[in-house]
Amino acid sequence: MNQEHSRGAYGARGSHKPFSQRKSSGGSRFSSGSGRSFGSARSASRGGGYGGNRGGGNRGGGRNFGQHIDSAKFVRKAKAPEAIIEFTPVHNFADFLVDSRLKNNIIKKGYIKPTPIQDQSIPVVLQGKDLVGIANTGTGKTAAFLIPLIDKVLKFPKEKILIVVPTRELAQQIESELKGFAFGLNVWGVCAVGGVNIQGQIRSLVRPFNFLIGTPGRLRDLIDRRRINLAEYTTVVLDEADRMLDMGFVNEIRFMVSQMPATRQTLFFSATMSNEVNALVKDFLKMPVNISVKTGNTADQVDQDIVRVPAGKDKTEVLCDLLASQGFDKVLIFGRTKHGVQRLADSLAKKGFKAEAIHGNKSQGQRQRALQLFKEDHVKVLVATDVAARGLDIVDVSHVINFDVPATYEDYVHRIGRTGRAGKKGSAFTFV
Secondary structure: OOHHHHOOOOOOOOOOOOHHHOOOOOOOOOOOOOOOOOOOHHHHOOOOOOOOEOOEOOHHHOOOOOOOOOHHHHOEOOOOHHHOOOOOOOOOHHHOOOOHHHHHHHHHOOOOOOOHHHHHHHHHHHOOOOEEEEOOOOOOHHHHHHHHHHHHHHHOOOOOEEEEOOOHHHHHHHHHHHHHHOOOOOOOEEEEOOOOOHHHHHHHHHOOOOEEEEOHHHHHHHHHOOOOOHHHOOEEEEEOHHHHHHOOOHHHHHHHHHOOOOOOEEEEEEOOOOHHHHHHHHHHOOOOEEEEOOOOOOOOOEEEEEEOOOOOOOHHHHHHHHHOOOOOOOEEEEOOOHHHHHHHHHHHHHOOOOEEEEOOOOOHHHHHHHHHHHHOOOOOEEEEOHHHOOOOOOOOOOEEEEOOOOOOHHHHHHHHOOOOOOOOOEEEEEEO
């Protein structure tokens, strides 16, 4: 292991000292007693890999969840700014052949230069072709399909477009983006997700609309109630397709696509291209244009390190010391279970931290409220299950902390993708 990977976890933004080298008084929690830092990748690789138990490792033959991940994969220094090659797009947003009113809204939102996925995808979608778009999280996939599809609706006002996503939060985020891009254009959308009363969504489906954005379970419910006729939809977007398969929605996806016209435009957007996703592509798309702008497995602008919690240490207390460190301004913490996430958020709140939780046991209103409080900086800490790991665009998250090791390395990549966005540097810590 090289020297960079054997250094300790950072205690605060801008401090490159291992915890074991930081000054301590009165038995600081950051002193392990053996002289080893909590962030030592070398020591962590010898211990238990999962941080769900108090004290760190998976001791005493406890259950493991998911795949084993070498803790060294959680340690990586962010690239220096000069090492990151700046992307030069072929187009500016002003160059795209879209309705001038839509172009004005794009400019009002501050969009000037497209990201790689936008630069390559928008012209293809405007041509009406099927598309498979693979790009890292946080690279602007939503605008890559919304902009050309809004233009399509402006040209063909009776067009109906189905957008299927894995989570409620992502559906509502896309709905919000749609409202911004389509402001004043008489283009409307309906958001159909679980966790809220279905009757309001049924009433919305009676009024004129062009975009239906929803999660597979709620969409299937509305189809079964005969409130949606997919034969009317000639465009479908499957966003975060790999995540939907991970969540077990393959049958719902196959059913919905089978109900749509054979002649349609189908767009796949995803961060990864698994064998299962590839099988769906072959079944659903016709001569698709394949665009891949993935630049690596993890964010180049995220400092990644581990926090080793020795046996006997209270994991929550170690977390509290981290959160109290300078620079931990807006922190997203991931846990494995709904109950564990809620307990951790309650514990942090009792210790004086402004913390909220989002997980599957929360109502949609509660989840939205917690997310909004975090986005608007009314709370410092948001504790979440992996429901928040995909697709959400939360500005200026300073740190991502994996309180529990994720089930797969792919989940890890999506978790840490919530920081280090929009050209800013971020930090990620994983408890092991």
